[in-house]
Every structure is written in structure tokens, then in C-alpha cells.
Amino acid sequence: MTTYDTDVVVVGAGPVGLTLANLIGVRGHRVTVLEARHELIDYPRGVGLDDESVRTLCTAGLWQQVQPYTVPHHVVRLVNGAGRVLATNDPRTQEFGHPRKHGFIQPLVDRELAAGLGRFPDACLRFGHRVVDLHDHGDHVTVTAERLDAGGEAAGTVTVTARYAVGCEGGSSFTRKWMGVGFEGRSPSTRWVVIDVENDPVGTPSVYLGADPRRPYVSIGLPQGVRRWEFMLHDDEPTERVEDPAFLHALLARHVPDPAALTVINRRTFTHHGRLASDFRKGRVFLAGDAAHLMPVWLGQGWNSGIRDATNLAWKLTAVLGGDAGDTLLDTYTQERRKHALDMIDVNMAAGTVMKMGRFAGRLRDAFAAALNLVPKWKSYFTELRFKPMPRYDTGVVADQATLTPGRARPGFKHGRLAPFTDSAGRLSPVGLQFIQPRVNTAAATGVLLDEVTGPWWTLATWGTDPTAFLSPADLALVRRHRIRLVSFMPETQRAWAEKRYTASPAPVTVVGDPDGALKNWFDVRACGLVILRPDRFVAAACLTQQAPRALAAVARAASLTAEGDRA
Template sequence: MTTYDTDVVVIGAGPVGLTLANLIGVRGHRATVLEARHELIDYPRGVGLDDESIRTLHTAGLWERIQPFTVPHHVVRLVNGTGQVLATNDPRTREFGYPRKHGFIQPLVDKELATGLDRFDGTKLVFGHRVVGIEDRGDHVAVTAERLDADGNTVATLTLRARYAVGCEGGSSFTRKWMGAQFEGKSPSTRWVVVDVENDPIGTPSVYLGADPRRPYVSIGLPQGIRRWEFMLHDDEPTELVDDPRFMHALLARHVPDPSALKVINQRTFTHHGRVASDFRKGRVFIAGDAAHLMPVWLGQGWNSGIRDATNLAWKLTAVLAGDADDALLDTYTEERRGHAADMIDVNMAAGRVMKMGRFGGKVRDMAATALNAVPKWKSYFTELRFKPMPRYATGVVVDQASLTPGRARATFKSKNGKLAPFIDSAGELSPVGLQFIQPRVNSADATNVLLDDVTGDWWTLATWGTDPTAFLSAADLELVCRHRIRLVSFMPETQRVWAQKRYADSPAPVTVVGDTSGALKDWFDVRACGLVLLRPDRFVAAASLTRQAPQALAAVRTAGSLLTPQTTAGSTAGSTAGSTEGVRA
């Protein structure tokens, strides 16, 4: 029997690799992070943090430590060369429990992600090790790395044996090349210079995307008094020009008096890319983050898309490692993440084209923007960030709401003949399956005014509105619920919570009653033609149905997620709880 040095080798100590390792550690498994550098990157890169990513950081137990390095409600304004506001992006929803957009300082956040690994026995971050070989041996993977001295010379070689390996080492990924995956897309030749300064000389707290035909720019107010500018370089301007203080002062002179007085803490030149790998998995090896996809910076989605990868992959890896699921579950990672990453690239590339329009195109754009802003419906399209495609998984660990067929989920629960299916009572026809579930503040017997995830936990949840979730579950169903640690939850109006707690105390399995204090949960169920949802560990809706269909929905999720039955074990997989009946009352 193979002895593993670790459960997962993570290649690269960027935010994606560190987040993935933390999520693996939180769920009780080991990860070793190998990083070629001798320390974390100390210059800012990403500056935009989404509410979805914050939800993941909270799951990892790190949000309270990271929050001081962020600023909430980052407003983004698209302006033209005269300062006219063409569009404002200012979403005020807290659908997932947090403000939609934050500014942040990446080096400080990365440091907290790295420090977070110290919480877990058997999980470690190893600097100065460059991966040079990967071998998939069928039942495990061997990863070979060279240990480097301070000058980059090889002084020793290390080989780690693990169940899986994940490459998170950026756009030039060794892992992706080893996999033989194509890196499809475009790398526009346009170059940009980024400048970060201390003691923000402007002081405005938000973001301006300058669609100036003379020279597009970006100006961003960041936490701790940092100001970032990004300026596009024209094709006839050599990259070396940014090393000339006179050139840089000329760029900054339109934004601030006396550029020579600025305290520059970072200046770099970069090129935008729009690429996505043809596959995110090969056997026991995966890629995530920039190793799997590169996108322009316009909407701040490079960092966040990588965190979505880590969120999706982490729960699937840990389910397989724990013996809860068959290895086939891991095939759904590419299925679910690649399409959304490609969609985000397309949106970012389109935003770049809007930014870089010339004088004639810019005039047409400005007139169109003026007209659109006059129509409230179209204005809100930009203000509320509706142009950003939210992740929706149409294939993978999902169940079609109309047919309860596992593995695929249509966006609507209309039948093929156009009628609502399977039942008629509905205020709408859109299915929530494949979308992330909301996170309002709630009450429970043990907590008051907390976010929903703090009550339901970070694993599977079967929740109903206004009823006992065990009502239609058989003894075999409850055994499956226990086998996979599925938390049974009843959402109730806060006015009925105490009654429900008493009423469900004698249910055949423990039921957590959640008091809906704001009405957000009631409103969610009211327009979605379902009384039951099965939530995945990443808080996406795996299935939605009527409460009476609970057994069918549960069985379909078991199939879609390759979940093992109480009678089935994962062979040599460690940590299996097959056959356990703990928590089910006789």
C-alpha cells in the first residue's frame, strides 16, 4: 500500500494555491504547497475582491483576518476623455452576505492566506522549490522539485507522493504544459504600465476607468492610502520608455500636481491576455487560476475567477479523499469551471475594446452611453453589474428541476411543449439549480443575527421552507443523509422558529431550524416554484424540488455527485464513514 507524503501537492503559492490549501486543511486533509520563489510576491497585482470570494474566505476561516486590508463598496465609473461619466457600476446588493465589490491589497491578503496554513497539522508551505517533474502512477502522483539556493541554483531534489496534484503556478504553468492542454485565446499586443503610490494624492475612494481616446487609463483608490494608476502604452512607445521619469511624470501630470513628489512603491509593465486551457484535468493532476485561464484586468476578475476554481475543486477533492465520493466527481471540475471562465474572458475583452476606442469610435460610444443612461432599465444594467455573468452550472453536480435527471440542469423548468413542469404553482419559470444560494442574516437556537453559512456549515445541506425536511425521507434516505453529513435544515419565518424547534425535536434525524428575520429566504422560495433545495458544499444549488420529491432529488444528487452509498466504500480511500448511523435517531 502506498504511503503518501501528503494528500494534495499544490504547485504555486499565489492566492489560488494558498486558498485551495486552506480549504483542504479546513476539511481535515493535508496539502503541501511548493513555491519556486523564496518568499511571497510583495508587489500589488489584483485589486478587486468579489462577495463570492469573500464567502470562500469566510469558509476558510480567514475573512476576519483579511477584512482589514479591504475597502467595501468599491464603485467603478467609466469616464471619457473629458471626465463625462458614461456608466457607473455600483451594486448595492448583499445577496451573498457581503457588499458586492471590495478593493484590497493583494500582498497583505496573500500573507494572511499563507499564515492560515499554520493552523493545520501536516499542511505546509515550502519555498525555494521549483517543480520539474510530474508522474501520474495510477493510484497516486509523484511530484519532483528542485530545491534552489538564493541565486536560483539547484542544490537538491525532492519527490513528494500524493493522491493528487494541482498546478496553480500562473500563466506559464509547468503543470498545464505537462498535461498537454491547449491554451486557447488571444494575447493582445497592447502594453500597460501600472504605478502604485503611497499617501494617495487624490483621495477619492473609488475606481475610474478612463476611456480616453488619447490614452486610456485606470485610477483606483485602495486601502491604506494607496493610489493605483494604469496607463496604456501606444504601439510606437518602447517599453523602456517607462524607465524615463520625464515620461512617467507626463502621464501623471493630468491627474495630480507635481508628479515628482509622489512616493512610488511599485511600477511594472504588463500585457493583457485572454486565454483558457482546453482541459483543467488530466488523471490525478489539475490546474487552477492563471494556470487554467488568463483574463484582462478590466473587471477585476482574474483573482476572483481563480478563487472560484479553488472553491469548486476543494470540496470535490476532499469528498474523494474522505471516501465520500468516487473519483468520477473530479471530472465535473472542468465541466463546471471552464465555461464560466471563458465567459468572463469574453466580457473582459469586450470591456477592453470599449476602453480603447479611438476618437471616432469614442464619440459614437459616448452618445450611445448618454442615451442608455436616460433609460432606467438600461442604466441599472451597468449600475447593478448585470452584464457580469454569474456562475451557473448547467452540467456537473446538478439535477434538472423539471425531470429530476442528474448531471444536467436547464435554466428553466418549462417542459418541451412550453408548459410548466412538473406542477403549475409558480410565480416564475427560472430554475435556481446551478446557481449560488443566497446568504441572508438569520437566527437559530444557538445564534442570533448571523450569516446563513455560520448555521448551515460548509458541507451538504438539505433545506425546506416552512416544513420538516425529514417528512418524506425514508430510513434509507436518512442513512444516506448521515453517511454524507448532510445537514437537515428548516427555514422558517422568525415568528415560527421556536414552535418549529419544539415540533421537530422528535424528528427521526436532527433538524436545524433557521429563523428568516428579513424575509429574504421566503422571497427566494416564493418565486422559484420549489420548497426544497439541496446545497453543495460550495453553496451552489445541486437540486430544487417540491418537498414531496425529497427522495427523488436526494437520489439524483447522489448520482450526479458520484456519492457513495452507505453500503459502498472507496476501496483504499482513507477516512470513509461508510455504514455510519451516528446522528440518526431510532
């Protein structure tokens, strides 16, 4: 028996497990990925990549490698059986630094995620290792895997000892079953067939969701000339029919002039699921991605929701592993991620209902959509993707803006001492939401994305002032211990003045010029002059600059940050 020691053992080499492993590796910790297959899955599954996920790939140092397999500004149109557009989803804002939606080729992206682990001397990916046992010993875990030969037969066992284990092995997760947690929800019986072809015979770069009562379908233009179709199978159509070329040609006949001339590169069937684990943690064992939640494919959120899990869990695991936080920080993972995963399942299920309406309900839907398109405000609700629930963490590593109470954050901000400083636009708190990422200027660089300046860990930033102004020596000691970057956002016109003035500050301050006014606009409509940003770029606290010590203390408590001399 061979034994390997690591900090985190990840079960499953899908995109979530590989992203998690890269985020752990890039922060200097050991990670081992165990995968039962002998190679990565080579057929496309996910096709939509959000701006939030791109931001994570940048943190992992892999966006440049992944970008060639994507196409930005993926436009989605919901059409009825006659081809009339009912709604268009074409968000053009780039508040997080990248286009909101991308099409992508998943096997090629997964390949880059796997290759990325080769950058780290203490990261490894082991194919042909099927996990069969797991033990939580209180201070560490052991994971036992069978080594599989080329024929899939067991050829010995390997035991991996680690501080933590994360199950990312999909909907049939061994880890989730070992944890004994529920997997609540439902799986509609409707089956769909996926057909991918090369040399796209349609040629349009858009996505069409065909709400056709005769047979709902999806048509997607993907990178590298690939076109995907998805067709709903009727109850009286056996799954085996998809193996019949004549049946496939009949499905495609309404979409292309000559189905027989197409080169099919992938064909398979699937069923939509909407399920959610009752807990994402048990002791030193966690769930992420499809092991924690399954959702229909309508809005392309299965892949992205898993990446959000990896982003959230990675910084918390590495904070605990590095002695920066106590183990209770890891309890906030379920608190923060489970609710948003449920919200995404619900909105995807609703989208599926709209897609599969029959003739009578479909006519009502079409009339309703036509009326909504006449009202700009409601039309923009779909065009700008406002129906998609953005992650907002109201419990976890947050501090309420009105009271600075750690661990909870109300979305509203209408009462309390700071009420006179709010206006109608500023009564919603930014705490628990992701911070924007415009392009900025510094003394060292011009026109760079904000994340490149603030770095991958904690940030305390103010608008127009010295962030050290109200921090005590004890506060500054906490800042140094936890590598909190102190940042001053400035109008570009004042950057040179601030850079000179803040050289006398009691701690280093990075001055960031705001050339386009994006940061000023953000603070203009929010009742705060200071924000504390978490390593995942979510706002942990927002307050007036004079409240900096209280906000810092509240965040330290919510995140279980260690003090000098503590042992995590």
C-alpha cells in the same frame, strides 16, 4: 533525496494555490505547497475582491484576518476623455452576505493566506522548490522539485508523493505543459504600465476607467492610502520609457498637481491576455487559476475566477479523499468551471474594446451610453453589475428541476408536471446557481450569516416544513453518512413552534428563523419548497418537498456519492 507524503500537492503559492491549500486543510486533509520563489510576490497585482470570494475566505476561516486589507463597496465609473461619466457600477445588494465588490491589497492578503496554513499540522508551504518533473502512476502522483539556494541555483531534489496534484503556478504553468493541453485564445499586443503610490494624492475611494482616446487609463483608490494608475502605452513608446521619471510624470500630470512629489512604491508593465486551457484535468493532475485561464484586468476577475476554481475543486477533492465520493466526481470540475471562465474572458475582452476606442468610435460610444442612462432598466444593467455573468452550472453536480435527471440542469422551467406551480417569475430554475446568504436567527444565535448555520458541507433545506417528512429510512441513512445538514427555514414568527415540534423528527433538524423575509422572498418567486445545497453553496437540486427522495437520489448520483460499504 528527501520524500514527503501528502494528500494533495499544490504547485504555486499564489492566491489560488494558497486558498486551495487552506480549504483542503480546514477539511482535515494533508496538503503541501511547492513554490519556486523564496518568498511571496511583494508587489500588488489584483485589486478587486468579489462577494463570492469573501464567502470562500469565510469557509477557509480567514476572512477576519483578510478584512483589514480591504475596502468594501468599491464603486467603478467609466468616464470618457472629458471626464464625463458614461456608466457607474455601484451594486448595493448583498445577496451573498457581503458587499459585492471590495478593493484590496493583494500582497497583504496573500500573506494571511500563507500564514493560515500554519493552523494545520499536516499542511506545509515550501519556498525555493521549483517543480521539474511529474508522474501520474494511476493511483498516486509523484512531483519532483529542485531545491533552490539563495542565488537560484539547484541544491538537490525533493520528491513529493500525493494522491493528487494541482498546478496553480500561473500562465507559464509547468503543470499545464506537462498535461499537454491547449491554451487557446489571444494576447493583444497592447502594453500597460502600472504605477502604485502611497499617500493617495487624489483621495477619492472610487475606481475610474478612463476611456480616453488619447491614452486610456485606470485610476483606483485602494486600502491603506494607496493609489494605483494604469496607463496604456502607445505602439511607438518603447517599454524602457517607463524607467524614465520624466515620462511617468508626464503620464500623471493630467491627474495630480505635482507628479514629482509622489512616492512610487510599485512600477511595472504588463500585457493583457485572454487564454483558456482546453481541459482542467488529466488523470490525477489539475489546473486552477492563471494556469487554467488568463483574462484581462478590466473587471477585476482574474483573482476572483481563480478563487472560484479553488472553491469548486477543494470540496470535490476532499470528498473523494474522505471516501464520500467516487473519483468521477472530479470530472465535473472542468465541466463546471471552464465555461464560466470563458464567459468571464469574453466580457473582459469586450470591456477592453470599449476602453480603447478611438476618437470616432468613442464619440459613438459616448452617445450610446448617454441614451442608455436615460432608461432606468438599462442604467441598472451597469449599476447593479448585471452584465457580469454569474456562475451557472448546467452540467455537473446538478439535477434538472423539471425531470430530476442527474448531471444536467436546464435554466428554463416551463414544462412538465410542475408547470402549474410556476408563474412568470418562477420559470427560471435556481439549480446551478449560488444560494443566497441572509442574516438569520436560530435557537443558539441571532443575526448570523446563513453559512455559519448550515456549515461547510451538504444541506437539505425546506421552507416552512419538516425536511424529514418525506424521507425514508434509507434516505436518512444517506443523510447521516454524508453529514447532510437538515434545515427548516421558517418565518421568525414560527421559529419557536417549529423548534418544539421538530424535536420528534427522526433526524436532527436545524430551524432557521427568517427575520427580514429574504428567504421567503427567494422561495416566493421559485417553483420549489426544497433545495439541496452543495458544500460550495450552489443549488444542486430544487423541487417540491414531496419529491425529496428523488432529488436526493439524483444529487447522490450526480456527485458520485458513496453508499455504505463502498470504497471511493
